[in-house]
Each structure stands twice: as structure tokens, then as C-alpha cells.
Amino acid sequence: MKTVGELVERIQSLHRRTEETPLFNPVFQLSLDLSRLLESGDLTLDDCDRLIAELECDALKSRAERLHRLIAPSSPEANADELATALSAGDFTTFRDRWERPQLHAVFTAHPTFLLSPAQSAAVAEAASIDEPVDSAVCAVPAARPPITLAYEHEQAMRAIAHAQDARDRIVAQLLTHARQHWPDEWTAFAPLPFRFASWVGYDMDGRTDIGWAQSIGFRLAEKAERLARYVVSLDAIDPAHALLRELRPAADYAADRARDFSADLSDPAALSVAANRLTANDPRKLLTLARYIEALESEARSAQDERAVGLKTLAAAMRADGLGMGWIHFRVNAKQLHNAIRRRLDPDGALDLSSKSAVVHLRRVISEAKPLRSNFAALAIESSTAIRQFLAMAQILQHVDADAPIRMLIAECEEPATLLAGLYFARLFGIADKVDLSPLFETETALEHGGRFLDSLLAEEEYRTYARERGRVSIQTGFSDAGRFVGQIPASLAIERLQGRLAQAMETNGLGDVAALVFNTHGESMGRGAHPDSFADRLDWPLSPWARRRFVRAGIRLEPEVSFQGGDGYLLFATPELALATLTRIAELRPAETDADAAPDPFYRRIDISLDFYRAIRDHQHSHLESRTYSRAVTAFGLGLLNPTGSRVSRRQSDLSADREMSLRQIRAIPHNAILQQLGYPVNVIAGVGSAADGNYEEIAALLSSSERGMQLIRLVRAANALASVKTVAAFGELFNSAYWASRPYRGTESHLSEPCQALAEYLIKDDRAGVFRRLASRLRVDALKLHRLLAMMPEGEGRSQNESVRRAIGVCQALRLALFQHMFIRAVSVPAFSRANDVSRDDVLEMVFTLRIDEALAQLRRAFPTSFPKIGDFELAEPTDYPEGADEGYEGLRRAFIDPIDRAYALSLRITTAIANHFGAHG
Known part of the structure; x- marks a missing residue:
């Protein structure tokens, strides 16, 4: 079995055996087949490398095909035709009302x-950018991944936004041309603004402490320089001799110089003083x-020839949308950071309970009495509070970088109105306050459960209502990440939907129907950061349903x-000009x-006697998993x-790294939690x-559910996940830790050369609980799956069943090959000779590191214990002769080749399989 085709055929034949023996596990049996070949030498790691390359290729094709299906058609000409069809003539007033406000803010x-x-990203994007079948060209790329730093993420975000801006310009030009032809x-009075773009890359401080304030300022200045340079290019294309270019070009150069100032080390007060004074x-x-x-551009357009006028107004529209940056920016802090800041400022003795009514009364007073304080970069440099530092940074940006573009302040884990009022105080x-949109994030189970009361209380505050009218909007953020993890994706979506409805109700009740409701949804998990994988319509409706939207429309609220389009997953939708245009065209159509x-x-909302019980039962089931020690x-x-590392923010919260056995979810x-699933x-x-x-x-x-569009949307998500799911695979992971398996493997002399390592593994794993854990979890999932x-079976059949089976088999092969590699690692690890305890690390500790896939740590300890680089006699120039040592000492190079290097390579191969499986799911996370 040295080809993927042979492995697929083998796993299909093994699946047929489950008809005779229901407990038979095809995935683990195939892994045993491969492991036997690997340990006998009939299959090498080089052979595994070739198999994985083919599996990677199939997975990249799958991802490219999924991406194209989501946004098709992809050609600019086809999308121009699609948009033209969607633009009805109607009357000019209706047309303006539709397109002079954003159909979507994209973050x-x-x-x-x-x-x-x-x-790989480029190859997938190129394959999805043409309306042709995806071929193997998508696979002919090296897989080397650069370190994922904050600077790398910012660069990728700006590239995606640049493509989005160009696509928006094309759509705006088409809207203007349509208006010119019909009216x-x-x-010329038409000022289109179909999309706004924003980013929090470089400004998001929730869950991280590695972003300095100077980096945020430097990023904003770099974005200003890039955007001004892009305005110059656009205007130069209209008229290379345009008078405004004499101002815009120097402005772009000046911003670039200031960005370089703030990219330097500003820890020295003297260096900061120079950079700040220049800015x-x-x-x-x-x-x-x-x-x-x-x-000036709009005025010139009113008397210009038609094509020139369209170009000038398109540029003016871009300036109106983006301001002096690549888009708007979002700062983000955690509620705890804001609590610490407000206590330090107003309650140094810690006597004030921020969840109490007295705290709200106190905050009302200090907000009304607050007198604006001047601040400068020195005040920013010496500030120790993360939250206050963010407000000071925003003040400097608004004062010295872009005075027009508002800034969002997202507050994570915001569960008390006093938290947001504290933000308003600062x-x-x-x-x-006239340029900052304070936005609470509702994501935790508590926040979703009590969010309605939170909104009722907050919007009843006169100081907040005054602020909201000043800003012209009420802003909230709803997130699926932690909600989807701790409540479940479907209950989270329905809870968020109800919260959005409560916002419409609270705004209407409190006389805020004359301001807009900005609802930011950070999308979902497990089936991809787009939340719903079935179509672009579902992607948009899933986080903000038609039912929720109707609540605002009926209340007269705009x-x-x-x-959000998140990381390498979301950026793929804007990875090429063609994809960006197709993505925005799909949104414009919808x-x-x-x-x-x-x-x-929708019957789903009328029959709440059924749907509410359905929601609660799913939520309770998900909660029981969360509380289960087994899960x-x-x-x-x-x-x-x-998992592969996939971002600059750490995937694991601060903890004792030696406590994996008791690690909390x-x-x-x-x-990463949902990626592990x-x-x-x-x-x-x-x-x-x-x-x-x-x-x-x-x-x-x-x-x-069958009679409801929302109900069928829920089922489409479940079907998409279930099409790739395998309870047998869950059970197979447990068999790795089954002492009886290892004790029985060399039974009857089939693998006598593995007797000692298998016996050692059997003895070591007697005390391990993971075999039973996976077995119990698989049993519980199986019972629930039977009911699903x-x-x-009682609902309309989903599409693509044969294709789903093909993908399921491919994933099964990936899983089996990875399990074989894990067994190879386990056998090699237990075969390493004993070594003396050092630095409180024993041989058993190293084994446990391997069993929990902390491979880098394990290998570091083994390489310390068995060095291959050390001083040799020939390195010294001594006059006195010596007869010892008698021969050349090669150290532990043979041991490394036999044990340590194979573990290293097998683990690297396993991580490539991780990527292939994630590509079949369509995303990481």
C-alpha cells in the first residue's frame, strides 16, 4: 500500500467489515496496517512523505473548489453582468438611499x-479565481511557512484590504455609470458608499500583552502612507497632471517618514521625543x-466629461469611505482591563462594586462632570494601565494622524453597563467621545443570557443616550468564538439572534430609533471562520438573520x-483582485x-413551543459536554x-505547561479548541x-425545521459538519493509549522485533486514562448521532452525498496515516535508552511529552541527554602526548539516527496531515 488509491480502496473494504462486526474500527485497523509496514521497513518515512504530498494535493483542490463554489462566478466580466442585473432602474431617491450607506462593514x-x-494560499486563490475546474497546478507549491508575526499578519491584512478597495472602486464606478445612464x-449628486473596511490587526489588546502602543501608532501611520500613495495612483490614472497630486504626493511621503520614526525603538525618552515632536x-x-x-473632486466632477467625472467621483467615494487610512480601526480591550483602569482612577481603595447600582450612579456623575484633559506622547509612554493607554493612543491618532475617521473601542467580556460607562468616562x-464608538462584546454564556437586560439598562442611561445621538449609532459586537465553544454553534447563533432582537426593542423603547444600529458579528467556528459553509447567503444570514434584521426595519432603525474576515481563512476571499470583486459582488447582490x-x-419563530425547547435541549447537551471530565x-x-501554529497570538492561555493532564478547556x-475537534x-x-x-x-x-428557512439553515450547517465527521476516528485515537493493544500487538510472533517496545508501552499505559476517555466519549457521540x-432521515436530502463520501474516505486515510506516524513516534520514544535525570526531567517525563505531542520539548531533552557535538582530542594543541581515548568516539549519532530523528520527522509529517484535514473542513478553527 504505497499509493493513496490503494489506501482508499483498503479503508473502503475495511468499512464493509463493520456490517459483520459493528465495533470494528476501520481507521485504526488501517493505521495498524501502515504501522506494521513502517516498522518492518516495507514502508519508509520517505514513502509517507510521498503519500502525504498526494493527500495534501487533494485537500488543496478541495479547498480551492469550496472557495470557488462560494463566490462563483469569479471573472470580472461575469460579475459586472451579475451586478448590472441586480441594479433596478427605479427612482433616483430609492437608488441613492440603497447605495449611499454601507451594505456591509467588513473587518x-x-x-x-x-x-x-x-x-499555498496563492495557489488556492489563483485556482479559485478562474471559472474553470481546479487542476493539480494548485498543488505544485512549496509548503514552507514563515514565522507568523504581528507584522506578517498586518501585511496580509493590508494586502486583503487593498484588493477589497480596488474591487469596491469597480463597483462604485459601475454604480455611478448606472446612475449617469438612468438619471x-x-x-452627480450621487455619493455611493456600498462598503466600509476596517481592521483590528495591531490594535487588539484582548488576550495579549505583546503589542506596544508605539506599534499601534506606527501601524496607523504606515496605513496612512499606503492609503495616500494609493490615492495618488488613482488620481494619476485619471490625470497625471492633476493639481491635487502636488499636495497628495508630499503628504504620502511625509506619512511614510513618520511611520519609519515610529517603527524604531522608542524606549529611550530622547528617541521618543524626537519622533513625537516630528509628528x-x-x-x-x-x-x-x-x-x-x-x-474639490466632487466639484470638478460636476463639470467634467462623463468618464472623467465617474473617475473623480469614484476616488472621492474611496476617500469618503476610508479617510486617511486603509480603513477604520478597532481597538479592543478586556472588561477586566477597563475595570482596573476605572478603579485606579475613581476607586483606589476598591470599595466600589462595579456590578452595583451605586457604581452606575457614581459613573453618571463623573461622566457629566468630566473635563477633557490634554495629553501627549510622553503621557502615553509612561501610562501603565492597558485600557487608559488605548484611550491615550486613540487621542493621539485622532489629533495627529486622522481627525475624521472614527475609532471603534471593542470591550470583550462586557457584562455590566458600568463597564461601558467607564469607557465613556475615559x-x-x-x-x-465624539469620535469613538464604544462597543460591548457579547460572547460568553453569561453575556448572552443576560445581554437583553444589559441593553435595557444601558440604553436607559441618559448619558449614554446623549453619547449615542452624538455618534449617530449604537454599536455592539456579538462573537461566536467562545459562545460557539461553551454554548454550541447552533444555540449560540439563536441566542445571539435573540440578543440582536432585544437591541432593536431597547432602542425603540428608549427613543433611539433615530440613530443607526451597528451590529458587528465576528462569525463562527468549527466549520470555518465564515460560520456557515453552505453559501454566501448563509454566511451572511447566519450571524444576522432576516428575522433579526426585520426587527430593526419594523422599528424604523437603520x-x-x-x-469579520479572519486571518488566512477570511483573507482568501480577497486574495486576488478577481476573488475580491466576486466576494463584494455577491454581498452587493444579497x-x-x-x-x-x-x-x-418563519414558522420557526411562531412555534416557539417547539423551537425554544429544541434550542434549550441542544444548549443543555452542549453544556453537559463542557462540564464533562471525559470531554x-x-x-x-x-x-x-x-495543531500547527497559525497566528501571532498565543493559542493557549497562561498556565503551568507541566499540567497537561489536568488542562482545562x-x-x-x-x-484551537474547535480546530482540535x-x-x-x-x-x-x-x-x-x-x-x-x-x-x-x-x-x-x-x-x-423542514418548513422553516431558518430551520433548514441550521440543518445545512449540521449536514456539512456531519458529512466530515467520524465517531470511529474519535475512538481510534483512544486505541493509541490502550495498554491491551500494545500488549497484544506482537502476539503469536507476528512482530517479534517489537516485543520489547510494545511491552514497555503496555506497562507504561496501564495507568493511562485516555483509552477509556476516548471510548466513553465515542459512545456518547454515537448514541447522539443515531438520533441525529x-x-x-425525515428531512429533505442534502446535496453532494457521493462527493461527501469521497472526502470522508480521504480524511479517513489522513487520520489512519497520522495514527501510524504517532505509533512510530511512541515506539521510537520508548526504545530510547534510559538516561540520568537532569533539570527535574526524567525519562518518563520525556515519554509523557511525546504522548501529549509536546515533541519539541521532548526532543530538546533527548538531544541534551544524547549529544553529538562535543570537544574532540584534535581540537587541542598540547605538547604532552596521550594514548587515551584509543579510537574515534562518534558519540550518540547512531542513536539519534535510529530514534530521535525519526520522531522529529514523523511529527513534522503529522502536522502536514493536520493541514490537509483542515483544508477538507475548509478552514482552521
């Missing part, structure tokens, strides 16, 4: 989802607003939907800012060793509980 974030190498006497000094090249340029204190207020009610132990059985961040073979947080929730009422629930299959 380019940098969650750790940079799974593919740059070459020739009025069209804050008056200079004719220093632009803080584009208002005069926008007006915004008033530093004189930036809705500003905002979604118009997520609008909905039909008179649409017929927690299984998910953390390998630590984070199943809360120590792992949401994205993919790698274990079963997206528990998507599938689990749906079948059990229908138990005893299958017919009625199936009928309700019964429910799905």
Missing part, C-alpha cells in the same frame, strides 16, 4: 487562522482631513451590519443591510500538539445535541 481581523503557507440630470509639529505636508480634497476625559419587512413569518480530557489529550482559546474527527460543538434534542418528538421537529440520523 479584517487576525485571529490565528494563518494555516497555509503564502505559496443624467441628477447623477506633532506643524508641517504643510501633514494632512489630518480629506474633506477639502473630497469637495472617552470624555480625553476629549474623544441597520449597519458588520462582519444586500445584507436590507430585508423585506413584510415577508411571511475535557479527550479534547486536551494531546494538548495543542495536533478554558486554558485553550476558542479557535476537527482533528479528532468530530465537530462536537456543531453536531452534538441536535439528535438528542429531537428524541421523542422527531416528526414534529422535522416538520417544523433518524431526524435527518
Whole structure:
């Protein structure tokens, strides 16, 4: 078995044996077949490398095909035709109202989802950018991955935004041309703004301490320089001799110089003083607003020839949308950081309970009495509070970089109105409340459960209402990462939907119907950072459903939907000009800012006697997994060793690295947690509980879901996850730790050469709990899956069943080959000779490191114990002769070749399989 085709054929034949023996595990049996070949020498690691290369190729094709299916058609000409069809003539007023406000705010974030190498990402994007079948060209790329630093993430974000800007320019030009053709006497009054772009890369401080304030300022200045340079290119294409170029070119150069100043080491007060004084000094090249340029372009367009006028107005539209940056920016802090800051400022003795009514009363008073304080870069440099530092940084950006573009302040884990009022106090204190949108994040189970009451209380505060009217919007953020992990994807979506409805109700009740509602959804997990893999319509409707949108429309509230495109996964949708245009065209066709207020009610929301119980049952089932020691132990059985590093933010929260056996799920961040579920073979947080929730009422629930668009959307997500899921794979991981398996493997002399290592593994693993943990989890998942299959059998059949089976078999082969590599690592690790304990690390500690896939640490200890580089006699020039040692000492080079190097290489190969499996799922996380 040295080809993928042979492995697929073998696993298919093994699956047929489950009809005779239901407990038979085809995935683990194939891994044993491969392990026997590997340990006998009939299969080498070089052979495994070739097999993995073929599996990688198939997975990259799968990812490219999925991406193309999501955005098709991809050619610019086809998308121009598609948009033209979607533009009805109508009347000019209706047309302006639709396209002079954003249909979507797109935020380019940098969650750790940079799974593919740059070459792989480029190949996938190129393959998806043409309306042709994906071929093997997508595979002919090296897989080397650069270190994923914050600078790398920022560079990738800016590249994606640049493509998005160009695509938006094409759409804006088409909108202007359409207006010119249909309303020739009025069209110059049209100011299109179909999309806004933003980013928090370099500004997000939630969960990290590695971003200095100077980096944030430097990033913002670099973005300003890049955007001004792009404005120059656009205007130069219209008229190389245009008068405004004499101002814009020096302004771009000046911003680039200031960006270089702030990219230097500014830890020395003298160096900071030089950089700050250069930035804050008056200079004719220093632009803080584009208002005069926008007006000049619009004024010229009113008397220009048609094509030139379209070009000028397109550039003005870009300036209006982006300001002096590549887009708007989002700072983000955690509620605890804000609590620490407000206590230090107003409650140094810690006597104030921020969850109390007295805290709100106190904050009302200090907000109303706050007098703006001046600040400078020295104040920013010496500030120790993370939250206050962010407000000071925003003040400097608004004062010295871009005075027009507002800044979002996202507050994670915001569960008390006092938290947001504390943010409002600091915004008033530093004189930036008129330009900062404070946005609470609802993501935890507590926040979602009590979010309605939070909104009712917050919007009832007069100081907040005054602030919201000043800003012209109420901003909130809803996130699926932690919600999807701790509540489950489907319950999270339904809870977030209800919260959004409560926002519409609270705004209407508190007289805020005259301001906009900006609802930022950071999308989902497990089936990809797009939340829903089925279509672009589902991708947009999943986090902000038509039901929720209708609540705002019926209340007369203007809705500003905002979604994130996260890391290497989300950036693929903007990785080429063609993909960016196709993506924005699909959004423009779907118009997520609008909905039909008179649409017929969805039965899912009318039959709450059924749907609410269904939601609660799934939520309770998911919660039981979260509280289960079995589930927690299984998910953390390998630590984070199943995953490639995919971002600059650490994937694991601060903890004792030696405590893997007792690792809590809360120590792992949401994205790697859900990525581990993919790698274990079963997206528990998507599938689990749906079948059990229908138990005893299958017919009625199936009928309700089948008659409901929202219900069928839920089922499409479940089907997509279930098509790739395998309970047998979950069980197979447990067999790695089954002492009886290792004791029986060389039984009857079939592998007598492995008797000693197998016996050692059998003895060592007698005390290990993981075999039983995976067995119990698989049993629970199987019972729930049986109920799910019964429910799905009563509903309309999903599409692509034969294709799903092909992908499922490919994933099964990937899993079996990886399990064989793990067995190879285990056998080699237990075969390493004993060595003396050093640095409190014993041989058993090293074995445990290997079993939890902390391979780098294990290999470092083994290389310390068995060195191959050391002083030799010939290195010394001594007059006195010696007869000792008698021969050349090669040290432990043979031992390394036999044991240490194979572990190293096998693990590297296993991580390539991780990437292949993630590509079949369509994302990392």
C-alpha cells in the first residue's frame, strides 16, 4: 500500500467489515496496517512523505473548489453582468438611499487562522479565481511557512484590504455609470458608499500583552502612507497632471517618514521625543482631513466629461469611505482591563462594586462632570494601565494622524453597563467621545443570557443616550468564538439572534430609533471562520438573520451590519483582485443591510413551543459536554500538539505547561479548541445535541425545521459538519493509549522485533486514562448521532452525498496515516535508552511529552541527554602526548539516527496531515 488509491480502496473494504462486526474500527485497523509496514521497513518515512504530498494535493483542490463554489462566478466580466442585473432602474431617491450607506462593514481581523503557507494560499486563490475546474497546478507549491508575526499578519491584512478597495472602486464606478445612464440630470449628486473596511490587526489588546502602543501608532501611520500613495495612483490614472497630486504626493511621503520614526525603538525618552515632536509639529505636508480634497473632486466632477467625472467621483467615494487610512480601526480591550483602569482612577481603595447600582450612579456623575484633559506622547509612554493607554493612543491618532475617521473601542467580556460607562468616562476625559464608538462584546454564556437586560439598562442611561445621538449609532459586537465553544454553534447563533432582537426593542423603547444600529458579528467556528459553509447567503444570514434584521426595519432603525474576515481563512476571499470583486459582488447582490419587512413569518419563530425547547435541549447537551471530565480530557489529550501554529497570538492561555493532564478547556482559546475537534474527527460543538434534542418528538421537529428557512439553515450547517465527521476516528485515537493493544500487538510472533517496545508501552499505559476517555466519549457521540440520523432521515436530502463520501474516505486515510506516524513516534520514544535525570526531567517525563505531542520539548531533552557535538582530542594543541581515548568516539549519532530523528520527522509529517484535514473542513478553527 504505497499509493493513496490503494489506501482508499483498503479503508473502503475495511468499512464493509463493520456490517459483520459493528465495533470494528476501520481507521485504526488501517493505521495498524501502515504501522506494521513502517516498522518492518516495507514502508519508509520517505514513502509517507510521498503519500502525504498526494493527500495534501487533494485537500488543496478541495479547498480551492469550496472557495470557488462560494463566490462563483469569479471573472470580472461575469460579475459586472451579475451586478448590472441586480441594479433596478427605479427612482433616483430609492437608488441613492440603497447605495449611499454601507451594505456591509467588513473587518479584517487576525485571529490565528494563518494555516497555509503564502505559496499555498496563492495557489488556492489563483485556482479559485478562474471559472474553470481546479487542476493539480494548485498543488505544485512549496509548503514552507514563515514565522507568523504581528507584522506578517498586518501585511496580509493590508494586502486583503487593498484588493477589497480596488474591487469596491469597480463597483462604485459601475454604480455611478448606472446612475449617469438612468438619471443624467441628477447623477452627480450621487455619493455611493456600498462598503466600509476596517481592521483590528495591531490594535487588539484582548488576550495579549505583546503589542506596544508605539506599534499601534506606527501601524496607523504606515496605513496612512499606503492609503495616500494609493490615492495618488488613482488620481494619476485619471490625470497625471492633476493639481491635487502636488499636495497628495508630499503628504504620502511625509506619512511614510513618520511611520519609519515610529517603527524604531522608542524606549529611550530622547528617541521618543524626537519622533513625537516630528509628528506633532506643524508641517504643510501633514494632512489630518480629506474633506477639502473630497469637495474639490466632487466639484470638478460636476463639470467634467462623463468618464472623467465617474473617475473623480469614484476616488472621492474611496476617500469618503476610508479617510486617511486603509480603513477604520478597532481597538479592543478586556472588561477586566477597563475595570482596573476605572478603579485606579475613581476607586483606589476598591470599595466600589462595579456590578452595583451605586457604581452606575457614581459613573453618571463623573461622566457629566468630566473635563477633557490634554495629553501627549510622553503621557502615553509612561501610562501603565492597558485600557487608559488605548484611550491615550486613540487621542493621539485622532489629533495627529486622522481627525475624521472614527475609532471603534471593542470591550470583550462586557457584562455590566458600568463597564461601558467607564469607557465613556475615559472617552470624555480625553476629549474623544465624539469620535469613538464604544462597543460591548457579547460572547460568553453569561453575556448572552443576560445581554437583553444589559441593553435595557444601558440604553436607559441618559448619558449614554446623549453619547449615542452624538455618534449617530449604537454599536455592539456579538462573537461566536467562545459562545460557539461553551454554548454550541447552533444555540449560540439563536441566542445571539435573540440578543440582536432585544437591541432593536431597547432602542425603540428608549427613543433611539433615530440613530443607526451597528451590529458587528465576528462569525463562527468549527466549520470555518465564515460560520456557515453552505453559501454566501448563509454566511451572511447566519450571524444576522432576516428575522433579526426585520426587527430593526419594523422599528424604523437603520441597520449597519458588520462582519469579520479572519486571518488566512477570511483573507482568501480577497486574495486576488478577481476573488475580491466576486466576494463584494455577491454581498452587493444579497444586500445584507436590507430585508423585506413584510415577508411571511418563519414558522420557526411562531412555534416557539417547539423551537425554544429544541434550542434549550441542544444548549443543555452542549453544556453537559463542557462540564464533562471525559470531554475535557479527550479534547486536551494531546494538548495543542495536533495543531500547527497559525497566528501571532498565543493559542493557549497562561498556565503551568507541566499540567497537561489536568488542562482545562478554558486554558485553550476558542479557535484551537474547535480546530482540535476537527482533528479528532468530530465537530462536537456543531453536531452534538441536535439528535438528542429531537428524541421523542422527531416528526414534529422535522416538520417544523423542514418548513422553516431558518430551520433548514441550521440543518445545512449540521449536514456539512456531519458529512466530515467520524465517531470511529474519535475512538481510534483512544486505541493509541490502550495498554491491551500494545500488549497484544506482537502476539503469536507476528512482530517479534517489537516485543520489547510494545511491552514497555503496555506497562507504561496501564495507568493511562485516555483509552477509556476516548471510548466513553465515542459512545456518547454515537448514541447522539443515531438520533441525529433518524431526524435527518425525515428531512429533505442534502446535496453532494457521493462527493461527501469521497472526502470522508480521504480524511479517513489522513487520520489512519497520522495514527501510524504517532505509533512510530511512541515506539521510537520508548526504545530510547534510559538516561540520568537532569533539570527535574526524567525519562518518563520525556515519554509523557511525546504522548501529549509536546515533541519539541521532548526532543530538546533527548538531544541534551544524547549529544553529538562535543570537544574532540584534535581540537587541542598540547605538547604532552596521550594514548587515551584509543579510537574515534562518534558519540550518540547512531542513536539519534535510529530514534530521535525519526520522531522529529514523523511529527513534522503529522502536522502536514493536520493541514490537509483542515483544508477538507475548509478552514482552521
